[in-house]
Amino acid sequence: MPSQTIPVERSLRWLPKDELQSLFDAMTARGYTIVGPTIDQEAIVYDRITSVDDLPRGWTDVQAPGSYRLKRRDDEALFGYVVGPHSWKRFLFPPLATVATADRTAEGWTMGTPPDDAPKYAFLGVRACELAAIRVQDRTFMEGPYVDPIYAARRQQALIVAVNCTQAAATCFCTSMGTGPRATAGFDLALTELPAGFVLETGSERGAEIVADLETTDADAELLNQAEAARQQAVDQITRRLDTEGIRDLLLGNLNHPRWNDVASRCLSCTNCTMVCPTCFCSSVKDVTDLQGDHVERQRQWDSCFNFDFSYMNGGVVRDQIRSRYRQWLTHKLASWIDQFGTSGCVGCGRCITWCPVGIDLTEEVAAIRESS
Amino acid sequence: MMPTTVPAARINPWQPDPVVVRETIAEAPDVTTYRLAFRDDDRAASFSFRPGQFGMLYAPGIGEVPIGISGSCPAERTWSFTVRAMGNTTRALARLQAGDTLGLRAPFGSAWPLDVCEGADVVIVAGGLGLPPLRPAIHKIIEDRRLYGRVTLIYGSRTPDTLIYVREYDDWSRQQIEVLTTVDRADLSWKGNVGVVPLLLDYLQPLVPERTVVMTCGPEVMMRYTVRSAVARGIPIERIWASTERNMQCAIGLCGHCQFGPEFICKDGPVFRYDRIEPWLKVEGL
Amino acid sequence: MMEKQAIDDLLRQLGFTAGLPDPVLDELASVSAVVRFPAGATIFREETKNPFVYVVERGHVGLDMHVPTRGRVRILSVGPGEMLAWSALLGDSVMTVSAVALEDTQAVAICGSTLAKLCSTNHEAGYLLMRRMATSLAQRLTATRLQLLDLFAEPTVAASAGLREE
Numbered sequence: 001m002p003s004q005t006i007p008v009e010r011s012l013r014w015l016p017k018d019e020l021q022s023l024f025d026a027m028t029a030r031g032y033t034i035v036g037p038t039i040d041q042e043a044i045v046y047d048r049i050t051s052v053d054d055l056p057r058g059w060t061d062v063q064a065p066g067s068y069r070l071k072r073r074d075d076e077a078l079f080g081y082v083v084g085p086h087s088w089k090r091f092l093f094p095p096l097a098t099v100a101t102a103d104r105t106a107e108g109w110t111m112g113t114p115p116d117d118a119p120k121y122a123f124l125g126v127r128a129c130e131l132a133a134i135r136v137q138d139r140t141f142m143e144g145p146y147v148d149p150i151y152a153a154r155r156q157q158a159l160i161v162a163v164n165c166t167q168a169a170a171t172c173f174c175t176s177m178g179t180g181p182r183a184t185a186g187f188d189l190a191l192t193e194l195p196a197g198f199v200l201e202t203g204s205e206r207g208a209e210i211v212a213d214l215e216t217t218d219a220d221a222e223l224l225n226q227a228e229a230a231r232q233q234a235v236d237q238i239t240r241r242l243d244t245e246g247i248r249d250l251l252l253g254n255l256n257h258p259r260w261n262d263v264a265s266r267c268l269s270c271t272n273c274t275m276v277c278p279t280c281f282c283s284s285v286k287d288v289t290d291l292q293g294d295h296v297e298r299q300r301q302w303d304s305c306f307n308f309d310f311s312y313m314n315g316g317v318v319r320d321q322i323r324s325r326y327r328q329w330l331t332h333k334l335a336s337w338i339d340q341f342g343t344s345g346c347v348g349c350g351r352c353i354t355w356c357p358v359g360i361d362l363t364e365e366v367a368a369i370r371e372s373s
Numbered sequence: 374m375m376p377t378t379v380p381a382a383r384i385n386p387w388q389p390d391p392v393v394v395r396e397t398i399a400e401a402p403d404v405t406t407y408r409l410a411f412r413d414d415d416r417a418a419s420f421s422f423r424p425g426q427f428g429m430l431y432a433p434g435i436g437e438v439p440i441g442i443s444g445s446c447p448a449e450r451t452w453s454f455t456v457r458a459m460g461n462t463t464r465a466l467a468r469l470q471a472g473d474t475l476g477l478r479a480p481f482g483s484a485w486p487l488d489v490c491e492g493a494d495v496v497i498v499a500g501g502l503g504l505p506p507l508r509p510a511i512h513k514i515i516e517d518r519r520l521y522g523r524v525t526l527i528y529g530s531r532t533p534d535t536l537i538y539v540r541e542y543d544d545w546s547r548q549q550i551e552v553l554t555t556v557d558r559a560d561l562s563w564k565g566n567v568g569v570v571p572l573l574l575d576y577l578q579p580l581v582p583e584r585t586v587v588m589t590c591g592p593e594v595m596m597r598y599t600v601r602s603a604v605a606r607g608i609p610i611e612r613i614w615a616s617t618e619r620n621m622q623c624a625i626g627l628c629g630h631c632q633f634g635p636e637f638i639c640k641d642g643p644v645f646r647y648d649r650i651e652p653w654l655k656v657e658g659l
Numbered sequence: 660m661m662e663k664q665a666i667d668d669l670l671r672q673l674g675f676t677a678g679l680p681d682p683v684l685d686e687l688a689s690v691s692a693v694v695r696f697p698a699g700a701t702i703f704r705e706e707t708k709n710p711f712v713y714v715v716e717r718g719h720v721g722l723d724m725h726v727p728t729r730g731r732v733r734i735l736s737v738g739p740g741e742m743l744a745w746s747a748l749l750g751d752s753v754m755t756v757s758a759v760a761l762e763d764t765q766a767v768a769i770c771g772s773t774l775a776k777l778c779s780t781n782h783e784a785g786y787l788l789m790r791r792m793a794t795s796l797a798q799r800l801t802a803t804r805l806q807l808l809d810l811f812a813e814p815t816v817a818a819s820a821g822l823r824e825e
Binding site: 144 | 384385386387388389390391393412431434435436437459474475476618619620622623625626627629630632634637640656657659
C-alpha cells in the first residue's frame with residue numbers, strides 16, 4: 001500500500017551522474033513502468049523509457065509563440081530543457097479509455113465496468129509546473145462529488161520523480177502562477193542536475209525507500225549551493241509575466257470586451273492549446289459496438305471546447321463563433337476555474353503559447369483586456 | 374506521491390444500470406413517457422430522487438441523453454422520464470416497448486426548493502418540455518398540500534395537441550392547483566388562452582408578490598421573459614428558481630460540456646436560484 | 660347601466676387603468692360604460708370601424724385575423740385587466756383583428772374619440788393615458804416577438820444537419 005505520509009525531514013543526498021541508471025533499475029525492480037522525456041519527431045515527449053540512454057542527453061528546447069525547436073547543447077545535461085507537447089495527463093487521464101460496457105443477453109442489456117489494468121507508472125522528470133498541474137487535475141477527477149476511477153487507479157500508484165528546472169523557456173511563466181520553478185511538494189523524489197550528478201531530495205517514504213537502494217553520498221554545502229544557483233538560473237531566465245491580480249473579476253466582468261473579437265480573428269479553433277494544456281480535462285463518450293451490435297464499449301476520449309459542436313444542444317450550437325469558444329477557454333482556465341476548484345487552472349507552463357499555430361499568447365490577451373477595461 | 378484523498382468505495386459513476394420499460398405513454402406527437410424499473414433489486418430498493426433532478430438514459434450502441442425525472446411510483450418502484458424524439462438517441466428510445474431494456478444513470482443535479490415553498494404561494498411556470506422536471510414538484514406539493522399557499526401552474530406549449538399530461542389537469546385542479554394553459558397558436562376549436570406564457574403571469578390575480586415563489590423551466594428565452602414579468606410584478610428575484618439546460622454528457626462534472634459561466638449545469642444545477650445565473654443568461658453565446 | 664361611481668371603482672381595479680390619478684379616472688368614467696358579451700358573441704370585426712377601447716373586467720376574448728386559405732387564425736387571447744381595440748384611440752378606429760368572447764365577458768368600453776379629445780385638451784391626463792397605452796402595446800409587442808421566435812418549435816432538419824446529434 002503506497003505511503004501517504006510525508007517525512008518531517010526532507011533528506012538531501014548526492015547521486016553521481018553515472019549512478020542514475022541505478023534509479024531506473026530500482027524503479028523497474030519495484031514493478032514500475034517508467035515514463036520520461038525522450039526525443040520523438042523532433043520534440044521532447046513523454047514516453048516509456050527503460051534506461052538513461054533514452055533521455056535527451058545534450059539537447060535543449062527553444063520555444064517562442066508558435067515555435068518549438070530542439071537545439072544541441074554544449075554540455076551533456078540529461079534534463080537541460082523544459083516542457084514539450086506532452087504532459088503527464090496523457091497517462092493519468094488517457095486520451096482514449098473504455099469507461100463502461102453493455103452486452104445484449106436473452107434477458108436484455110447488462111452493463112458493466114471493464115477490468116482496468118492500470119499501469120503502475122513512475123514519472124521521471126516532472127517539472128514543478130507539472131506537479132501543480134497534476135494537483136489541479138487531482139481536484140477535478142478525485143475531489144469532487146464523483147471520482148473518476150481510471151484517473152484514481154493510475155494516480156494512486158504513480159511514483160513521481162521531479163526534476164528542478166535549471167533554465168526557463170521564453171514561454172514559461174510559472175513564477176506568475178506561483179507554481180515554480182522549484183518543486184516544493186507533491187513528489188516522491190526531486191532531482192536537481194549539476195554537471196557531475198544530482199542533488200536528490202526525498203519527498204515521501206516511498207521516495208526514501210528507493211533512495212536507500214541507491215549509492216548516494218552526503219550532499220555537502222558546496223553541492224547544495226551549486227544546486228541552488230542552478231535553480232536560480234531558471235528563475236532569472238523567466239521573462240514572461242501574467243498579472244493575476246483580480247483576474248477572475250477582470251475576465252468575467254469583460255465578457256463583451258472587443259479584445260475577444262480581436263483574438264477570434266487570429267484563432268483557428270484548432271484545439272492545440274487544449275491538447276497540450278496539462279490541466280484541460282474535457283472529454284466525450286461514444287458508443288463503439290461489435291459487428292452484431294451485441295457488445296458495446298463506452299469509450300471516453302479527449303474533447304475540446306474549441307470543437308465546433310462541443311456546445312451542441314437541441315439542434316443548434318451555443319458557441320457557434322470562435323469568439324465564444326476562445327472566450328470560454330480563457331475565462332474557464334483563468335477565472336471560472338477559481339470558482340469551481342479554488343485555484344487557477346493555469347500553471348504557467350507556456351505550452352499553449354508555444355503550440356498555438358498562430359502564436360496567441362494568453363498573457364498578452366489578458367494584459368490587453370486589463371489595459372483597456 | 375499520494376494525493377490527499379482516496380475514494381474508499383469502488384463505484385464507477387460512468388456505468389449505467391440496466392432498467393426495463395414497464396410502460397410507455399404517448400403524451401403528444403413525438404413525446405413519450407417511459408416508466409422504468411431497475412433490474413437489480415438492491416438498486417430498485419435504494420433509489421430515490423428529489424424533484425428537479427435528472428437522469429442519463431442510455432440506448433446501448435447509440436448513446437446517452439439527459440432527461441428530467443418526470444414522475445415516480447414508489448409502490449411499484451418505477452420512475453418516469455418524458456422524452457421528445459428529436460435526435461439519434463431519443464429516436465432510438467422512441468422505438469422502445471414495454472419489456473425492453475436500456476440503461477440509466479441517476480439521479481443527478483440540484484432540486485426544486487420545495488422547502489422555500491412551504492408557507493408560500495407558488496407559481497410554477499413551464500413551457501413545452503419544461504413541464505416534465507416540474508411535475509414531481511407538483512406531485513410533492515399535492516402530497517402535502519396544506520404546507521403551501523396558493524399554487525398556480527402556468528403551462529404553455531406550441532399548439533393544443535402538444536400540451537402534455539392533459540389527463541392530470543382535472544386532478545390537479547381538484548387538489549387546489551390552479552392550472553392555466555396557453556398555446557402559441559391554435560385553430561378556433563381551441564377555446565383556451567392563446568399567447569405566450571409570460572402574459573399569463575403579467576395578469577395573474579390575485580398575487581401577493583412578497584409571499585410568492587416562482588419555479589420555472591422551459592426554453593431559455595421564455596424563462597428570461599417570465600422572470601422579467603415576475604420581477605415587474607414585484608416578486609423578489611431571490612424567490613425565483615429556474616432550471617437551465619446545456620449539453621450535458623457525463624452528468625458528473627467531468628466532461629466539461631455543460632459549463633455555463635463558472636457553473637456546471639449537471640452538478641451545480643440544473644435548478645438554480647435565478648440571481649445566481651442571471652449575469653450569465655445575459656451574455657450572448659456563453 | 661352602471662353608475663359612474665361604480666365604473667370609477669372598476670377602473671381603479673383594472674390593470675390597464677389602475678393607479679391613474681382620481682381626476683383622470685373621473686373623466687374616463689364619465690365617457691365609459693360597462694358592457695357584457697355572452698360566450699360566442701363578436702365584439703368587433705376585423706376591417707370594420709369600432710369606436711370603443713375596451714378594458715376586460717372578467718371573461719376571456721379571442722383576437723383573430725383572417726387569412727385566405729387559412730381561415731380565421733387566433734393570434735392572441737386577452738383576459739381580465741387587459742386592453743383591446745387600441746386603434747379606436749390611436750388609429751382610425753378600423754380594427755386589425757376580430758374579437759370574440761370565448762366565455763361570458765364583461766368589459767369597460769371607453770369612447771375612443773372622446774378619449775382622444777381628452778388627451779389633447781388635458782395634456783397631463785393625455786400623457787398618463789398615452790404612457791399606459793404605450794406600455795401595454797410594448798408588452799404586447801414583446802409577447803408577439805416571443806410568439807414569432809416560435810420557441811417551442813422542433814429544431815429543423817437544416818439546423819441539425821451536419822452536427823453530431825446527442
